[in-house]
Amino acid sequence: MSEEKTRDNEILRRYQDFLDRATRDQQLIFMLFSEGGFTTPEEIRESATILLQRDVSISEVTEAVELFVELKLIDSIDRSQH
Numbered sequence: 332m333s334e335e336k337t338r339d340n341e342i343l344r345r346y347q348d349f350l351d352r353a354t355r356d357q358q359l360i361f362m363l364f365s366e367g368g369f370t371t372p373e374e375i376r377e378s379a380t381i382l383l384q385r386d387v388s389i390s391e392v393t394e395a396v397e398l399f400v401e402l403k404l405i406d407s408i409d410r411s412q413h
Contacts, residue, residue: 360395
């Protein structure tokens with residue numbers, strides 16, 4: 332198995348773990364990012380700032396944002412290879 336495939340599988344496993352234990356706030360964060368189509372660091376930062384102002388913990392925002400960015404990376408790599 333290639334190094335990229337191993338990395339992708341690890342990220343997808345973390346995503347499933349995240350979904351299994353995510354708080355309601357984290358699920359909302361992830362949904363907002365996914366449905367909003369945020370792609371630039373500025374858009375992600377602005378959204379994270381708004382969420383932090385709504386009393387969502389920084390660790391919840393951080394975990395959701397990191398996972399979102401990693402999944403976007405997989406998606407962009409997959410698209411570039413096809």
